[in-house]
Amino acid sequence: MQQYELAVLPGDGIGNEVMPEALRVLDVVGAKYGVRFGYRHFDWSCQTYRSTGRMMPADGLDRLRDHDAILLGAVGWPGVPDHLSLWGLLLPIRREFDQYVNLRPVRLLPGVTPPVRDKRPGDIDFWVVRENTEGEYSQLGGRQGEGTPNEMVLQTAAFTRRGTDRIMRYAFELARKLGKPHVTSATKSNGIYYSMPYWDERFAAIAAEYPDVTVDQDHIDILCARFVLSPERFDVVVASNLFGDILSDLGPGVTGTIGVAPSGNINPERTYPSTFEPVHGSAPDIAGRGIANPIGQIWSAAMMLDHLGLTEAGADVVRAIEHVLADTTAPRTPDLGGKATTEDLGKAVAAAL
Amino acid sequence: MQQYELAVLPGDGIGNEVMPEALRVLDVVGAKYGVRFGYRHFDWSCQTYRSTGRMMPADGLDRLRDHDAILLGAVGWPGVPDHLSLWGLLLPIRREFDQYVNLRPVRLLPGVTPPVRDKRPGDIDFWVVRENTEGEYSQLGGRQGEGTPNEMVLQTAAFTRRGTDRIMRYAFELARKLGKPHVTSATKSNGIYYSMPYWDERFAAIAAEYPDVTVDQDHIDILCARFVLSPERFDVVVASNLFGDILSDLGPGVTGTIGVAPSGNINPERTYPSTFEPVHGSAPDIAGRGIANPIGQIWSAAMMLDHLGLTEAGADVVRAIEHVLADTTAPRTPDLGGKATTEDLGKAVAAAL
Ligand SMILES: CC(C)[C@H](C(=O)O)[C@@H](O)C(=O)O
Ligand SMILES: CC(C)[C@H](C(=O)O)[C@@H](O)C(=O)O
Numbered sequence: 001m002q003q004y005e006l007a008v009l010p011g012d013g014i015g016n017e018v019m020p021e022a023l024r025v026l027d028v029v030g031a032k033y034g035v036r037f038g039y040r041h042f043d044w045s046c047q048t049y050r051s052t053g054r055m056m057p058a059d060g061l062d063r064l065r066d067h068d069a070i071l072l073g074a075v076g077w078p079g080v081p082d083h084l085s086l087w088g089l090l091l092p093i094r095r096e097f098d099q100y101v102n103l104r105p106v107r108l109l110p111g112v113t114p115p116v117r118d119k120r121p122g123d124i125d126f127w128v129v130r131e132n133t134e135g136e137y138s139q140l141g142g143r144q145g146e147g148t149p150n151e152m153v154l155q156t157a158a159f160t161r162r163g164t165d166r167i168m169r170y171a172f173e174l175a176r177k178l179g180k181p182h183v184t185s186a187t188k189s190n191g192i193y194y195s196m197p198y199w200d201e202r203f204a205a206i207a208a209e210y211p212d213v214t215v216d217q218d219h220i221d222i223l224c225a226r227f228v229l230s231p232e233r234f235d236v237v238v239a240s241n242l243f244g245d246i247l248s249d250l251g252p253g254v255t256g257t258i259g260v261a262p263s264g265n266i267n268p269e270r271t272y273p274s275t276f277e278p279v280h281g282s283a284p285d286i287a288g289r290g291i292a293n294p295i296g297q298i299w300s301a302a303m304m305l306d307h308l309g310l311t312e313a314g315a316d317v318v319r320a321i322e323h324v325l326a327d328t329t330a331p332r333t334p335d336l337g338g339k340a341t342t343e344d345l346g347k348a349v350a351a352a353l
Numbered sequence: 354m355q356q357y358e359l360a361v362l363p364g365d366g367i368g369n370e371v372m373p374e375a376l377r378v379l380d381v382v383g384a385k386y387g388v389r390f391g392y393r394h395f396d397w398s399c400q401t402y403r404s405t406g407r408m409m410p411a412d413g414l415d416r417l418r419d420h421d422a423i424l425l426g427a428v429g430w431p432g433v434p435d436h437l438s439l440w441g442l443l444l445p446i447r448r449e450f451d452q453y454v455n456l457r458p459v460r461l462l463p464g465v466t467p468p469v470r471d472k473r474p475g476d477i478d479f480w481v482v483r484e485n486t487e488g489e490y491s492q493l494g495g496r497q498g499e500g501t502p503n504e505m506v507l508q509t510a511a512f513t514r515r516g517t518d519r520i521m522r523y524a525f526e527l528a529r530k531l532g533k534p535h536v537t538s539a540t541k542s543n544g545i546y547y548s549m550p551y552w553d554e555r556f557a558a559i560a561a562e563y564p565d566v567t568v569d570q571d572h573i574d575i576l577c578a579r580f581v582l583s584p585e586r587f588d589v590v591v592a593s594n595l596f597g598d599i600l601s602d603l604g605p606g607v608t609g610t611i612g613v614a615p616s617g618n619i620n621p622e623r624t625y626p627s628t629f630e631p632v633h634g635s636a637p638d639i640a641g642r643g644i645a646n647p648i649g650q651i652w653s654a655a656m657m658l659d660h661l662g663l664t665e666a667g668a669d670v671v672r673a674i675e676h677v678l679a680d681t682t683a684p685r686t687p688d689l690g691g692k693a694t695t696e697d698l699g700k701a702v703a704a705a706l
Contacts, residue, residue, distance in 0.1 A: 082543030082572075083550050091544075115581050117470040141509075141547035151514035155548035156494075161504035190435035191444070191598065194494035195508035197436050219435075221598045225606025228468050228581055245544065245574045246599065253578025 003036040004308060007067040007273065011089075012045045013282030014292035014342075015073020021294035021346025022071060022301040025317060028350045029305070033313045040067065046077035046085050055088030061096050069304050070275040073297065074282035087139070095133050097272035099265035100163065101170050102130035102244060103303070104279060106231070106251030106261075111325035112336070114256040116228060124255055126234040127178075129171040130244020132265055134163040135195075137241045159195045159240070161202065168206040170268060171238035175213050178235070183207070185217035186239035186247060199240065220246070227254055252279060259335045260321075262299035264307060274307055276300040286334075293333040294346045295321055320352035356389040357661060360420040360626065364442075365398045366635030367645035367695075368426020374647035374699025375424060375654040378670060381703045382658070386666045393420065399430035399438050408441030414449050417626065422657050425630035426650065431637055440492070448486050450625035452618035453516065454523050455483035455597060456656070457632060459584070459604030459614075463679035465689070467609040469581060477608050479587040480531075482524040483597020485618055487516045488548075490594045512548045512593070514555065521559040523621060524591035528566050531588070536560070538570035539592035539600060552593065573599070580607055605632060612688045613674075615652035617660060627660055629653040639687075646686040647699045648674055673705035 006026075010019040026037050042063070044056040055075075057063070064070055075090045076082055093099070108114055108124040140156035168185075175183050185203045189196035200217065207215045218226060220243050226233065227250050239247055252261035261279040278296025286292055299321055305314035324330045330348050332338025340348075359379075363372040379390050395416070397409040408428075410416070417423055428443045429435055446452070461467055461477040493509040521538075528536050538556045542549035553570065560568045571579060573596050579586065580603050592600055605614035614632040631649025639645055652674055658667035677683045683701050685691025693701075 076543065081550070083546055086543045087546060115469050117468060137544045137546075139546045140507075143547065143551065145514075149514060153512045153547050153551040154493075154509050155512070155545060156507050156509045159506045159508070161498075161502060188595070188598075190429065190439045191490045191595070192508060193436055193440065193490070193492045194496065194506050197434070198496065198506040221602035222611075224577060224599055224603040225611055228603070228606045229609075229611075242541070242544070245541075246577050249574035250577040250581070250603075253581045256582075258575075258578055258582075 001034060001036050003038055004068040005038045005040065005066070007042060007064045007070045008039045009042045009044055009070065010073035011075045011282065012047075012077040013074055013284055013287035015075075015282055017287070017290055017292045017342045018278065018294040018297035019071065019073045021342060021349070022297040024346050025298050025350050025353070026301050028353050029313050029317055032316070032353060033310060035310065035313070044089055045075070046080040049080050049085060049088065055085055061092065064093065064273065067273045068308060069273050071301060071304065072275050072277035074278070074280065076282050078284055091137065093275055094265050097267055097275070098133060099267045099272070099274055100131065100133045100166060101264070101266040101268060102132035102248070103264045103266055104128045104130070104248040104251070104261060106234075106248070106255055107257065108255045109257055109260070109325050110322055111328070112256045112260075114254060116231070116254055119231070124231045127174060127236050128244055128248040128251055129167065129174060129236060129238045130248055131163060131167040131239070131241045134158050134160060135241035157195055159198055164199060164202040165206055168203055168238055169209075171236050172206060172210040172213050175236040176210070180235035181213040182235040183213055183215050184223075184234055184237045185215065186220050186223050186237060186243040187217050188220045188243070190219055203238075223247070224250055227251055231255075249279065259293045260295035260299065262296055262303050264300070264303040266307060274304070276304040276307070290341045290343065291334050292342050293335050294342050295349070298346065298349055316353060317349075320349050323352045324348045354387060354389050356391055357421040358391045358393065358419070360395060360417045360423045361392045362395045362397060362423065363426040364428045364635065365400075365430040366427055366637055366640035368428075368635055370640070370643060370645050370695050371631065371647040371650035372424065372426045374695060374702070375650040377699050378651050378703050378706070379654050381706050382666050382670055385669070385706060386663060388663065388666070397442055398428070399433040402433050402438060402441065408438055414445065417446065420626045421661060422626050423628040424654060424657065425628050427631070427633065427635035429635050444490065446628055447618050450620055450628070451486060452620045452625070452627055453484065453486045453520060454617070454619040454621060455485035455601070456617045456619055457481045457483070457601040457604070457614060459587075459601070459608055460610065461608045462610055462613070463675055464681070465609045465613075465678060467607065469584070469607055472584070477584045479604075480527060480589050481597055481601040481604055482520065482527060482589060482591045483601055484516065484520040484592070484594045487511050487513060488594035510548055512551055517552060517555045518559055521556055521591055522562070524589050525559060525563040525566050528589040529563070533588035534566040535588040536566055536568050537576075537587055537590045538568065539573050539576050539590060539596040540570050541573045541596070543572055556591075576600070577603055580604055584608075602632065612646045613648035613652065615649055615656050617653070617656040619660060627657070629657040629660075643694045643696065644687050645695050646688050647695050648678075648702070651699065651702055669706060670702075673702050676705045677701045
């Protein structure tokens with residue numbers, strides 16, 4: 001029996017509550033498809049930071065390296081500055097493991113009432129392909145004149161040809177694979193003087209390699225408005241690190257699925273493990289009460305299955321999620337308007353398999 | 354009779370069609386309130402660029418300097434790269450005239466059906482206060498290794514203490530003036546390592562000067578989602594140049610008012626003229642047909658009146674706009690679902706005064 005070794009990092013807050021439900025579902029779907037998952041747990045979190053001054057041990061990345069994939073819950077907790085917790089754990093994993101694709105679906109789901117009117121499941125169904133290793137998220141920069149009126153902070157974004165081309169090619173390949181040959185580029189070349197005109201230049205160059213794929217591009221300001229006004233026009237949206245971050249939260253905002261949206265941080269070459277994590281955070285406001293919605297974590301596990309080549313199993317889990325959401329008699333956590341617990345909902349998805 | 358000298362720059366595309374309607378309304382409201390407006394027209398545009406290689410003459414800014422305010426239509430046209438047209442006209446005006454506040458209302462208007470459900474006029478009514486002279490919009494940066502596989506582009510954002518503090522103080526003062534003492538800061542300090550933690554630090558420092566004002570902050574990704582999910586929670590949102598750009602298009606996207614939203618580029622010290630322009634662009638798709646909605650331009654003129662101290666006149670124009678929009682028998686341009694012309698709608702607003 002094929003066995004996959006997974007690194008499991010629940011992280012902070014509700015990460016610890018939703019992760020067991022994803023593992024529950026993995027066990028069930030594994031049994032169904034004749035594969036086994038081994039889990040190695042890592043308790044790295046903001047608590048680790050408070051006791052050791054680090055989010056993970058010095059050899060942390062080495063300890064993750066030899067896994068088939070990483071399942072992550074959520075990172076961040078009040079009291080530890082976000083940029084320290086994220087740059088101490090989540091972002092180094094994305095970068096060191098060259099997980100240069102951050103892939104997130106925007107999909108209107110049955111049983112979820114979106115905040116926008118007149119849209120039905122099927123109307124909104126696209127992917128945001130976000131660059132995940134360079135761009136605006138950078139530690140290039142610094143401060144001068146600290147504490148004086150002349151104080152000034154510089155922050156440099158870096159766009160390499162290699163980094164730009166590979167994320168765009170991934171987007172074009174995905175559009176082809178989905179049978180929706182249409183890619184939209186998120187830009188801001190009218191305001192951001194060097195990097196975004198370069199982004200456009202590379203988009204045009206890569207688009208020329210894919211003559212069968214239709215392209216368009218929108219400045220990020222109007223693109224955000226279009227996510228609200230005409231989300232049905234999108235199939236694959238390719239964006240820089242920051243723009244992709246914005247769009248992949250806004251998209252699930254528009255479909256009402258922020259609490260359940262998944263993401264994959266993917267190293268397409270499989271030189272390193274990829275990380276799968278829900279879009280939601282550690283949710284200090286509800287943590288510890290066992291009422292967090294586990295679907296984002298479970299759906300992330302489904303994306304992992306797909307990445308591992310277990311395509312049928314992954315699709316099966318997504319179907320189970322959709323089935324439970326559409327079933328008005330199924331358990332619902334408070335965010336979905338019900339009173340069910342995290343475990344109730346996890347068990348319901350497992351049962352639907 | 355008090356006379357104001359205005360610089361009028363219709364710019365490109367529909368800028369030329371909506372501007373006359375704003376002037377029409379200004380003439381009427383001027384007569385009503387006993388003030389006069391003198392207009393000096395400047396035809397600087399992408400056409401100027403094509404014939405002269407510049408968006409405006411070398412002494413362009415000097416020729417604008419001695420006006421009480423600038424009314425601008427829209428800048429940008431296919432064939433002239435956006436970063437050249439914008440950095441050749443719009444952005445130098447904002448910067449050289451130290452118009453460090455970009456102020457834009459997000460308001461649900463009567464007669465406009467928003468894309469979000471269950472919201473009524475009054476529910477959504479807030480201001481985005483955007484930094485307008487520094488930050489992510491910068492010409493600091495460059496390219497190395499052009500044309501090689503090692504090609505790399507750097508783009509540096511600059512945040513000064515002076516620039517950050519003054520935009521935040523403006524936001525807090527505005528919140529007080531509106532009688533809605535609540536300011537939300539747009540940040541991304543979990544991902545953007547130097548500039549955004551600095552932004553948060555200054556926000557905390559300035560907030561301490563305004564103990565009567567409630568504050569909160571959201572990362573830009575979740576903030577965008579909240580603009581869709583719970584826009585009623587906002588009163589004044591303060592943001593960097595880029596984040597403010599995004600939010601002040603997304604906001605009118607959510608209220609369905611992108612085609613009619615105004616903006617002020619304000620130099621609060623009145624050392625230089627301020628610029629008032631609609632949020633919409635030059636709209637090449639409908640330009641030349643006389644069907645553009647002039648309300649964004651007219652509403653921008655209303656913001657100008659307020660800035661010039663003609664507060665009652667400004668409020669009167671806004672009321673006239675609301676009256677015409679709410680009146681189902683009034684003319685409607687195609688974007689509002691009708692068949693009226695730009696001129697019909699402009700005349701209707703003028704008549705409502
Ligand atoms: C045209 C562009 C440079 C401009 C900006 O980004 O500032 C526009 O989007 C705006 O918001 O006024
Ligand atoms: C927590 C934060 C650094 C992270 C990001 O911006 O990448 C999160 O918003 C995400 O999208 O995964």
